[in-house]
Amino acid sequence: MTDSSSSLRSLLGARPDPEFQLSLPRGWERMEPTQEAQDELERRLSRRFMHADGGPETMQAFARIRGMLRQAVKDMREQRVIASFAPTADTDDVPFPVPASIVATIRTAPSTEEMDGYVKNLISSEGARPLTDNTSILRVERENIREEGGERVVLSSTLYVTPVPGARRRRALELLAGYARPADIPREDEQIQAVHAFFDLMVATLRWREASVA
Structure with a gap:
């Protein structure tokens, strides 16, 4: 994913920017603020909360965190973020x-x-x-x-x-x-x-x- 100026440069036939990479430690992942990435994170959240007791408080917590996730992705799109990195992998031992x-x-x-x-x-x-x-x-x-x-x-x-x-x-x-x-x-x-x-x-x-x- 690129910012809007990169997209314009591409349409004008300019050479695209090179891509960058970071070596990530265990548990850290790269995410681009796309709908597909958001959907995947929501599926993970759902699986985690399904393993909890499933009571009203759990469901309220799930709805609150899902809302925060959706707002975070929306903010990243508005701020032209091209990628984010965070300890989001499904692991219990990310120090x-x-x-x-x-x-x-x-x-x-x-x-x-x-x-x-x-x-x-x-x-x-x-x-x-x-x-x-x-x-x-x-x-x-x-x-x-x-x-x-x-x-x-x-x-x-x-x-x-x-x-x-x-x-x-x-x-x-x-x-x-x-x-x-x-x-x-x-x-x-x-x-x-x-x-x-x-x-x-x-x-x-x-x-x-x-x-x-x-």
Whole structure:
């Protein structure tokens, strides 16, 4: 799946963007925000809840989670997300301390100068730095606090930006890794540090390949 500008480029006969891949740990899966993917996740949810007691509370929980899933997929389509990654596989032993996900989008600029300006602003204003020794991937962390149900929650995100090969610095892949944690758990907490290291390791496996031709 591609964003709308990629679809237009394809209609105009432009060469499609290469496809990207991440090496995913056990339990993590890639999903594109298509109706087929949504239907598959709903079937999995249904199977899981069928193994529960099946009472009114269970059915209410199923309806609530299904509604959240449908809204999440709708939001991804509206935000032109091309893929998402999350620990959604049917396994009971996925070790991860907080609910987390990574979403992928394509940022397009009309000129290299505008894209360069965007990148320079990330560096000068937000302190973005290269991901370890991989200077082709820029990394920046963002955090803000929100009140949810009377509790203060930290919404943490890490943005990774890298140029799309062959796009002459006019298109960039953006991977946004995010999770939430209670505000009384600091960023320096050992488990939270492990979450960020996990994101970095996964994004560091980024590889490109030629787009498949239908």
